[in-house]
Amino acid sequence: xxxxxxxxxxxxxxxxxxxxxxxxxxxxxxxxxxxxxxxxxxxxxxxxxxxxxxxxxxxxxxxxxxxxxxxxxxxxxxxxxxxxxxxxxxxxxxxxxxxxxxxxxxxxxxxxxxxxxxxxxxxxxxxxxxxxxxxxxxxxxxxxxxxxxxxxxxxxxxxxxxxxxxxxxxxxxxxxxxxxxxxxxxxxxxxxxxxxxxxxxxxxxxxxxxxxxxxxxxxxxxxxxxxxx
Numbered sequence: 001x002x003x004x005x006x007x008x009x010x011x012x013x014x015x016x017x018x019x020x021x022x023x024x025x026x027x028x029x030x031x032x033x034x035x036x037x038x039x040x041x042x043x044x045x046x047x048x049x050x051x052x053x054x055x056x057x058x059x060x061x062x063x064x065x066x067x068x069x070x071x072x073x074x075x076x077x078x079x080x081x082x083x084x085x086x087x088x089x090x091x092x093x094x095x096x097x098x099x100x101x102x103x104x105x106x107x108x109x110x111x112x113x114x115x116x117x118x119x120x121x122x123x124x125x126x127x128x129x130x131x132x133x134x135x136x137x138x139x140x141x142x143x144x145x146x147x148x149x150x151x152x153x154x155x156x157x158x159x160x161x162x163x164x165x166x167x168x169x170x171x172x173x174x175x176x177x178x179x180x181x182x183x184x185x186x187x188x189x190x191x192x193x194x195x196x197x198x199x200x201x202x203x204x205x206x207x208x209x210x211x212x213x214x215x216x217x218x219x220x221x222x223x224x225x226x227x228x229x
Contacts, residue, residue, distance in 0.1 A: 019072050030063040030069040030196040032147040033175055034165055037222070040182030041154060046071045049116040050185065051147045053208060054157035056125035059131065060173065061159055064180055065123050070159065073186050074115050075123045076108060109149075116150035126208060130168050134220060136213045144188075144204040153185035156208060158215025161223030165198050181215045 030036070044050075052073065054065045065075055077096035097115060099108045116121050126143040127136065147154045161178040186208060 009167050014093075016072065016093070019095065020070070020092065022072075023072075023177055026063050027067045031067055033081070033173070034060070034064075034161070034178040035175075036064060036067065036070060036178040038181060038182070039181045039222075041068060043182045044071075045113060045121075045153070045155075045185070047064055049119050049148075049150065049152045050119060050121050051116065051152055051154050052123045052157060053126045053143055053154050053220075054123070055136065055159045055212060056127050056130050057159065058130065058162035060162050060166050060178075061125070061130075062123075064159055064162065064178060065157065068180065068182055069121070071121055073123045074120050076112070105142065112142075112146045113149045116146065116152050122146070126148075126205075126212070132163065132168055134141065134216070134225075136209055136216060139205045139209050139212075140204050141198075141201050141205055143169070144201050144208060148188045148201065148204065151188060153187050154204075154208060155185055156183040156211045156215055157181070158183070158212060158217070158219035160216065160219030160221070161225050164225060179219045181219040181222070183211050183215050186211065 031038075052065060062075070072095050073096045074097060076099045077091055079098035097111065099111060112122055112124065123164070124143045124146065126139040128140050131137045144154070158181040159178065160181070161176055164174065164176040165178060166173050183214055187205070188204065
């Protein structure tokens with residue numbers, strides 16, 4: 001647990017209270033402004049760790065992902081943020097943990113596994129960076145690797161309409177309708193070895209990609225997002 005404490009700050013009562021307060025405010029503003037509808041909340045585990053895997057088309061996807069549960073979600077952040085004490089405390093309270101810029105991918109993934117093994121939910125966008133368009137881009141295997149290594153379920157999430165709210169490169173936030181559709185958990189089995197079969201990870205990533213596309217299509221349809229890409 002000492003290793004967890006070195007980069008998982010924000011465990012105090014005050015930081016958790018701060019998270020509930022700020023999360024409630026941010027989620028309320030974002031959900032109200034975008035008239036967001038959330039479907040499938042019953043698929044979010046009420047206890048234990050899980051990996052939330054949303055579609056990523058806009059910066060607003062992060063607060064919309066936080067809206068799916070009142071539980072605190074963890075996510076990666078650049079370690080330079082923590083150089084400023086008060087700001088570091090705030091982002092830690094909001095669920096972030098530091099990852100060094102330029103750190104090897106395996107180190108970042110190891111920290112994600114440690115977060116999950118500590119029993120905390122984690123958000124990872126399986127497409128990596130923000131993408132554009134109605135088609136799910138090729139997934140990186142890191143998300144499925146982390147889930148399998150920690151032995152936690154993957155919760156796929158389709159977010160429709162967010163690209164119209166805040167397109168990539170835009171500084172404006174438009175009041176467009178969003179719909180979040182949460183899929184059923186995709187169960188994983190802990191391998192128990194240092195090396196995981198690449199074929200198994202690719203099969204899991206393929207299944208996740210197919211489910212994300214289905215959920216994304218449904219979310220886009222319900223949000224009334226035209227296929228204009």
